[in-house]
Structure formats: structure tokens, C-alpha cells
Amino acid sequence: MASIWQYANPRKFIDTTDRFLPWLSALALVSLVVGLVWGFFFTPEDYRQGSTVKIIYLHVPSALMAINAWLMMLVASLVWIVRRHHVSALAARAAAPIGATMTVIALVTGAIWGQPMWGTWWAWDPRLTSFLILFLFYLGYMALWAAIENDDTAADLTSVLCLVGSVFALLSRYAVNFWNQGLHQGASLSLDKEENVADVFYHPLLVSIAGFILLFVALVFLRTQTEIRARRMRALLARERLQ
Amino acid sequence: MMPELGKYAGAVLSSYGISLALLLLLVAVSVRRARRMRRELEEVEKRIRRNG
Numbered sequence: 001m002a003s004i005w006q007y008a009n010p011r012k013f014i015d016t017t018d019r020f021l022p023w024l025s026a027l028a029l030v031s032l033v034v035g036l037v038w039g040f041f042f043t044p045e046d047y048r049q050g051s052t053v054k055i056i057y058l059h060v061p062s063a064l065m066a067i068n069a070w071l072m073m074l075v076a077s078l079v080w081i082v083r084r085h086h087v088s089a090l091a092a093r094a095a096a097p098i099g100a101t102m103t104v105i106a107l108v109t110g111a112i113w114g115q116p117m118w119g120t121w122w123a124w125d126p127r128l129t130s131f132l133i134l135f136l137f138y139l140g141y142m143a144l145w146a147a148i149e150n151d152d153t154a155a156d157l158t159s160v161l162c163l164v165g166s167v168f169a170l171l172s173r174y175a176v177n178f179w180n181q182g183l184h185q186g187a188s189l190s191l192d193k194e195e196n197v198a199d200v201f202y203h204p205l206l207v208s209i210a211g212f213i214l215l216f217v218a219l220v221f222l223r224t225q226t227e228i229r230a231r232r233m234r235a236l237l238a239r240e241r242l243q
Numbered sequence: 244m245m246p247e248l249g250k251y252a253g254a255v256l257s258s259y260g261i262s263l264a265l266l267l268l269l270v271a272v273s274v275r276r277a278r279r280m281r282r283e284l285e286e287v288e289k290r291i292r293r294n295g
Binding site for chain 2: 052062105108112113116171223226233
């Protein structure tokens with residue numbers, strides 16, 4: 001049986017992801033268009049939130065991906081620390097700008113929704129604050145990669161930063177459960193059907209979430225390929241300079 | 244075709260506008276950098292092969 005570690009070979013990773021990328025991209029596009037068009041055009045207003053409920057189709061998936069992108073980076077960083085596979089460190093690097101963008105979308109759409117619903121753009125609520133700190137961790141992570149010339153040293157240091165930042169990724173997810181004192185309501189999605197949003201909002205939301213997940217995976221594949229090529233080019237140029 | 248968004252039209256439309264713009268920018272930057280890096284690496288590999 002083939003081992004997952006075969007994809008730690010950069011050539012193998014590029015060849016395999018090249019085969020999946022067109023399908024993943026197409027599926028991501030279709031899911032996003034269906035989810036967002038369904039949610040925006042074909043769902044009713046909420047009796048309390050009015051039409052602002054339509055923001056849920058952007059806010060919930062982006063917040064979910066903001067947290068899960070960091071958790072994916074954590075797994076990839078641990079693989080780097082334990083097994084020293086370059087592809088995993090580069091995959092973590094590739095995921096960071098995507099996670100940062102998702103965090104910005106979650107923060108901005110949350111603020112836009114909060115103004116009419118809570119009467120304020122921002123509150124130092126546990127979930128909002130931990131999300132803002134998570135965004136700062138994303139910026140710090142990307143800055144650290146950019147600041148260090150040696151790839152292996154950069155991978156080591158950013159992996160440690162990723163481990164530390166994971167506390168805030170988890171806090172962002174569970175802050176509402178830990179501290180029942182903020183403005184932010186509980187999770188919109190739950191295994192408990194009673195706590196879930198109504199079906200009329202739930203189904204397009206699931207399609208939209210699927211679209212965000214597929215987009216994330218497609219972009220991580222594409223950007224990891226780019227990081228692998230960039231690393232190879234740096235190595236070739238360095239070797240050329242020595243000759 | 245356009246749904247009735249009432250007094251929250253500004254909030255809803257700006258949320259969609261900003262989010263879609265950010266997603267499109269992310270995709271465009273990723274695709275552009277991927278193409279550029281692929282091309283540059285091919286050129287470097289070709290040059291190194293040529294020069295032995």
C-alpha cells in the first residue's frame with residue numbers, strides 16, 4: 001500500500017496535485033457560486049436579523065476556514081518538526097495568506113453585521129478579541145517567513161510560532177463556550193439540531209462552506225507548488241553562484 | 244431578480260462586495276505568482292542545462 005509520505009517528495013507532490021487541481025478548482029467555483037447565489041437570492045429574511053442574515057453565507061465559512069487553516073498549518077508544522085519534510089513546511093507557509101484573508105473576511109463581515117444588530121462595529125468580546133489576535137499571529141507568521149533567508153531556519157521558527165498561535169486558533173473556536181459574557185452568539189452550526197440555524201438557511205450555508213473548503217484546498221495545492229518551485233530556484237541559483 | 248434587502252441593503256451588499264473582492268484578489272495573486280514562478284524556474288533550469 002502506498003504511504004502518505006511519498007507525497008513528501010516535491011516532484012510527486014507537484015505531479016499528483018497537478019492532476020487534482022483543475023477538478024478541485026471547478027468544484028470550488030461551482031459550490032461557491034451555488035451556495036452564495038442560493039443564500040443571497042433565494043433565502044428569506046430572518047424575523048429578527050432581517051436581510052443581514054445573508055451575511056452568514058460569507059461570515060461563517062470564512063471564520064471556519066480562518067481557524068482550520070491555522071490548524072492545518074499546525075499539523076504541517078508538526079510534520080516538519082518531527083520528520084523534516086520540506087513539502088509540509090512549505091504547505092504551512094502556503095496556507096498562511098489564505099488563512100489571513102479568511103480572517104479578514106470574517107472580521108469585516110462580522111463588523112458590518114454587528115453595527116446594525118449590536119449597535120457597534122466592534123466589542124472586546126472573547127471571540128472577537130481572540131480572532132483579532134489570531135489575525136496578528138497570521139501577520140507575524142508571514143513576516144517571520146519573509147524575514148529569514150535560510151529556509152530551514154525559517155521553517156523551524158515559524159513552526160514554533162504556529163504552535164504558540166494554535167492556542168488562539170482554539171480560543172477563537174471555543175471562546176463562546178469558555179466565557180459566556182461576550183456579545184457574540186453561540187455556534188451557528190451544531191450537531192444538536194435544536195441549536196442549528198433553520199433548514200432554509202442551513203442548506204445553502206453547507207454548500208457555501210463546502211465551496212470555501214474546496215477553494216482553500218485548491219489554493220493550498222497551487223501555492224505549495226509555487227513554494228516548492230521557489231525553493232528549488234533559490235537552491236539552483238545558489239549552486240550556480242558557487243560554481 | 245434582486246432580493247428586497249430593505250434598510251440593511253448597504254450592510255449586505257458591502258459584505259458581499261468586500262468579501263468577493265478579497266477572494267478574487269487572493270486567487271489572482273496566487274495564480275499569477277504560480278505562473279511566474281513556473282516560467283522563471285524553467286528558464287533557470289534551461290540556462291543551467293545549457294551551461295553544463
